[in-house]
Amino acid sequence: MEIVFLLVPVSLGFAFLIGAIFWFSLKSGQFDDLDGPAHRVLMDDDRPQPPQ
Amino acid sequence: MALARTDKREPAARRIRANECFHCGLPVPAGSSWCTVVDGTAQAMCCAGCAAVAQTIIDNGLVSYYSQRSALPDRDNTVPQSLRDLDVYDAPGISDTQQPGTDTSLQEGALIIEGISCAACVWLIEQRVMRVPGVHHIDINFTSLRARVRWDPRQIRQSAIIAAIGAVGYRAYPYDREQAERARQRERNFALGRLFVAGFGMMQVMMYLIPVYLADGDMTADVEQLMRLASFILTVPVVLFSATPFFLGAWRDLRHGRAGMDVPVALGIGAAFAASMLATLRGSGAVYFDSVTMFVFLLLAARYFEMIARTRSLAMQEQLAIRAPVYAERLTQWPAVHAEKVAARALRAGDHVRIAVGATVPADGVLVDGVGELDEALLTGEARPQLRHAGDVLTGGSFNLGNPLVMRVTGAGEATRLAAILRLAERAAAERLRLARVADAVAKYFVAALLLIAGVVALVWSVIDPSHALAVTVAVLVVSCPCALSLATPAALGAASGRLHKEGVLITRGNAIEGLATATDVVFDKTGTLTNGQMQLSSVITLGALDRADTLACAAALETGAAHPVARVFTGAGTSSPRVASGLSHVAGGGVEGEIDGRRMRIGTPAFVAALVGRPLPVSLTAVAADSTVVMLGDEGGWLAQFTLADHVRSGAAALIADLKRSGLRVHLVSGDRAASVHYVAREMGIEQVLAAALPADKLDYVQRLQNAGGVVVMVGDGVNDAAGLGAAQVSVAMGGGAEVAAGNSDVVLLGGRIEALQPAFAGARRALQVIRQNLFWAFGYNALAIPLAACGLVTPLLAGIGMAASSALMIANALRLLRGVTPAESSSGSTVAVTG
Numbered sequence: 001m002e003i004v005f006l007l008v009p010v011s012l013g014f015a016f017l018i019g020a021i022f023w024f025s026l027k028s029g030q031f032d033d034l035d036g037p038a039h040r041v042l043m044d045d046d047r048p049q050p051p052q
Numbered sequence: 053m054a055l056a057r058t059d060k061r062e063p064a065a066r067r068i069r070a071n072e073c074f075h076c077g078l079p080v081p082a083g084s085s086w087c088t089v090v091d092g093t094a095q096a097m098c099c100a101g102c103a104a105v106a107q108t109i110i111d112n113g114l115v116s117y118y119s120q121r122s123a124l125p126d127r128d129n130t131v132p133q134s135l136r137d138l139d140v141y142d143a144p145g146i147s148d149t150q151q152p153g154t155d156t157s158l159q160e161g162a163l164i165i166e167g168i169s170c171a172a173c174v175w176l177i178e179q180r181v182m183r184v185p186g187v188h189h190i191d192i193n194f195t196s197l198r199a200r201v202r203w204d205p206r207q208i209r210q211s212a213i214i215a216a217i218g219a220v221g222y223r224a225y226p227y228d229r230e231q232a233e234r235a236r237q238r239e240r241n242f243a244l245g246r247l248f249v250a251g252f253g254m255m256q257v258m259m260y261l262i263p264v265y266l267a268d269g270d271m272t273a274d275v276e277q278l279m280r281l282a283s284f285i286l287t288v289p290v291v292l293f294s295a296t297p298f299f300l301g302a303w304r305d306l307r308h309g310r311a312g313m314d315v316p317v318a319l320g321i322g323a324a325f326a327a328s329m330l331a332t333l334r335g336s337g338a339v340y341f342d343s344v345t346m347f348v349f350l351l352l353a354a355r356y357f358e359m360i361a362r363t364r365s366l367a368m369q370e371q372l373a374i375r376a377p378v379y380a381e382r383l384t385q386w387p388a389v390h391a392e393k394v395a396a397r398a399l400r401a402g403d404h405v406r407i408a409v410g411a412t413v414p415a416d417g418v419l420v421d422g423v424g425e426l427d428e429a430l431l432t433g434e435a436r437p438q439l440r441h442a443g444d445v446l447t448g449g450s451f452n453l454g455n456p457l458v459m460r461v462t463g464a465g466e467a468t469r470l471a472a473i474l475r476l477a478e479r480a481a482a483e484r485l486r487l488a489r490v491a492d493a494v495a496k497y498f499v500a501a502l503l504l505i506a507g508v509v510a511l512v513w514s515v516i517d518p519s520h521a522l523a524v525t526v527a528v529l530v531v532s533c534p535c536a537l538s539l540a541t542p543a544a545l546g547a548a549s550g551r552l553h554k555e556g557v558l559i560t561r562g563n564a565i566e567g568l569a570t571a572t573d574v575v576f577d578k579t580g581t582l583t584n585g586q587m588q589l590s591s592v593i594t595l596g597a598l599d600r601a602d603t604l605a606c607a608a609a610l611e612t613g614a615a616h617p618v619a620r621v622f623t624g625a626g627t628s629s630p631r632v633a634s635g636l637s638h639v640a641g642g643g644v645e646g647e648i649d650g651r652r653m654r655i656g657t658p659a660f661v662a663a664l665v666g667r668p669l670p671v672s673l674t675a676v677a678a679d680s681t682v683v684m685l686g687d688e689g690g691w692l693a694q695f696t697l698a699d700h701v702r703s704g705a706a707a708l709i710a711d712l713k714r715s716g717l718r719v720h721l722v723s724g725d726r727a728a729s730v731h732y733v734a735r736e737m738g739i740e741q742v743l744a745a746a747l748p749a750d751k752l753d754y755v756q757r758l759q760n761a762g763g764v765v766v767m768v769g770d771g772v773n774d775a776a777g778l779g780a781a782q783v784s785v786a787m788g789g790g791a792e793v794a795a796g797n798s799d800v801v802l803l804g805g806r807i808e809a810l811q812p813a814f815a816g817a818r819r820a821l822q823v824i825r826q827n828l829f830w831a832f833g834y835n836a837l838a839i840p841l842a843a844c845g846l847v848t849p850l851l852a853g854i855g856m857a858a859s860s861a862l863m864i865a866n867a868l869r870l871l872r873g874v875t876p877a878e879s880s881s882g883s884t885v886a887v888t889g
Contacts, residue, residue, distance in 0.1 A: 008282045
């Protein structure tokens with residue numbers, strides 16, 4: 001059972017890490033539009049561009 | 053646009069059939085030679101505009117738009133609208149709303165983009181704009197249809213970006229309410245962050261504590277202590293960050309000496325957390341970290357969804373706001389035509405402004421020159437174009453469809469009716485907030501009683517069993533959370549208002565819904581309410597050699613320039629073969645005489661025309677319906693035509709009144725009009741209680757008499773001449789049309805000017821009151837059961853949290869039923885339905 005003395009603090013560290021990542025993504029605007037990106041990801045254009 | 057956006061989930065690209073324009077999908081007119089080479093195939097185009105837009109798309113290498121799009125572009129967006137006006141967006145007075153970017157050399161601005169119908173549009177615009185030299189960044193939000201653009205002002209101006217968007221067939225406007233949007237975005241982000249921390253904390257705390265519960269004492273003390281410590285560490289951010297709104301709210305309430313619903317919430321959270329913390333540090337006693345985190349998460353979730361709903365309704369208002377015109381063409385030296393472009397908000401009363409065809413009227417004013425056809429649908433709901441002559445009032449925000457006009461500004465910016473309508477809508481939203489506070493005030497007593505009970509419970513249990521005293525007290529505080537009580541009314545009212553707004557009924561006062569639901573008497577005004585308030589041609593009888601079109605053309609020619617309401621009927625009805633009259637002379641109270649093609653003609657009252665004709669009116673034509681006005685046309689040779697004009701009863705009015713009577717309401721008609729026409733309309737409508745030729749004071753008196761007899765009176769009027777009666781009635785309903793909306797202080801506005809919208813208004817209000825009663829019944833029933841159970845120590849804090857959340861969720865779900873449409877069966881029955889929850 002001694003392993004829990006390692007695992008529980010590690011899981012705590014992960015929890016705070018996840019919290020920090022979430023906060024960063026919120027700040028960078030990833031949750032501003034919950035609708036558009038789902039459609040935008042389907043749009044891609046592999047054709048060669050005409051010379052500008 | 054909202055409609056168009058529903059297309060966005062169509063999976064397959066929209067296929068263009070033969071004979072349809074490849075770009076917009078409209079039929080290609082026979083003989084059209086417009087075509088554009090797309091992917092090596094010549095594709096037919098319906099017009100030069102579509103061909104140009106398609107060519108722009110292809111020239112920019114964005115041809116995959118056509119294979120990826122799932123919806124066709126809006127037709128009216130395909131031709132970029134007057135690109136030459138764009139430079140005004142760079143004028144001072146407009147750019148001052150733009151926020152400086154992080155890089156000081158870059159400018160950042162927000163645009164509203166119209167015409168986005170699918171994700172391909174977003175991609176197309178982003179690609180196109182990113183290729184404009186000087187643009188550093190563009191980001192389009194598909195939900196709010198707003199774009200954020202960052203550009204280098206030394207290389208490019210904002211107008212060029214708007215033009216670039218216009219070139220691919222969308223309309224962009226600078227976004228004026230930037231600041232408000234930022235604040236809202238920040239608020240939303242904070243709420244989301246709080247919700248996430250609370251939810252994530254809740255799950256993790258459960259992970260640590262559930263093993264402790266399952267082990268049921270088998271766990272060694274040091275491991276159990278470890279689990280408690282871990283959950284304590286995770287609960288700290290939940291309490292200190294996620295729960296701050298509750299603590300702040302409670303502190304605000306206490307400082308003002310009242311007990312709001314945040315007080316027991318904060319007390320419950322605080323007490324449970326403090327006790328658990330002490331127990332953890334001491335290493336003995338029960339911990340409630342799981343209850344605390346779950347309680348915070350559930351409450352925050354409820355608030356978050358409420359906020360989302362509110363933002364949605366705000367977005368609806370902004371659709372209206374973006375119609376507000378941005379620029380104007382000011383004629384600085386009127387009557388000399390010398391125009392300069394200025395921001396609409398820079399206009400002042402007395403300025404002269406030119407309004408080009410297809411432009412938006414920039415402010416309220418008086419038409420000085422030109423005869424205009426204006427689309428006022430936005431302001432009055434009137435779909436047909438309105439004819440306006442010199443001297444008529446123009447409303448800011450309406451579209452000029454006809455000729456170029458010159459207008460003298462009477463009110464600009466915040467003084468316009470458009471601004472007034474916006475303020476009204478905002479007031480309605482604020483009013484609902486106020487109502488939430490009223491509900492809070494009711495909850496106050498409940499909270500006070502609850503705190504008292506909790507105190508007694510804590511005292512009693514500390515005598516019986518001190519080790520359980522805290523758990524029981526917290527359970528009492530949590531299980532009886534008055535949120536359910538506070539939610540019961542506002543949730544139902546909010547849902548009902550939202551539903552009615554869709555039907556064109558704007559509830560501007562919170563108590564209007566209760567008034568509508570309990571009404572016993574409905575008092576209608578006639579002119580402008582049951583009738584259109586405008587003369588219309590109801591029949592033409594030709595009596596001479598001229599046919600119908602000819603007589604109308606002659607009438608129009610004779611009445612040209614006359615200001616009488618009757619004249620408008622003729623000059624407004626477009627005629628196919630226009631005639632020209634000369635030597636017009638007006639006879640007040642009679643009519644007009646003039647010469648057409650060398651024949652002297654008269655139009656006007658039968659007596660006036662008979663003097664020229666020399667013969668009396670045929671007897672068969674002398675009988676006239678009570679609600680009509682008769683206009684004759686004749687020349688020296690004889691009678692030419694009889695026109696019957698009537699102020700028509702609004703379509704749907706009769707059905708509405710029949711329906712109101714069926715649902716047990718007494719319907720009254722009170723009008724200042726002459727008795728004959730009032731009684732005629734009353735007969736047509738089936739209204740028995742009638743008061744004609746009523747002065748404003750009589751109307752007031754009538755309403756008060758009904759109220760003294762115990763009636764709850766709903767008065768429906770056009771908002772101006774009924775002001776006294778409207779003010780006295782419990783609920784005043786105004787027909788929404790321009791000035792009336794702005795000036796009126798009515799509780800309910802029928803936005804579209806559609807009187808039949810009253811029917812869903814009554815039905816919706818009744819349903820809302822039913823739901824409120826059900827919710828209150830449930831809230832009291834639940835509390836009456838749960839509090840004693842908790843006080844007896846039969847409910848753990850965790851169970852209490854679940855019970856509270858389930859009860860709140862049930863109430864919200866019940867309220868959300870109001871968002872659905874009204875079924876005919878429900879609409880005609882006023883009876884209450886048994887509680888089903």
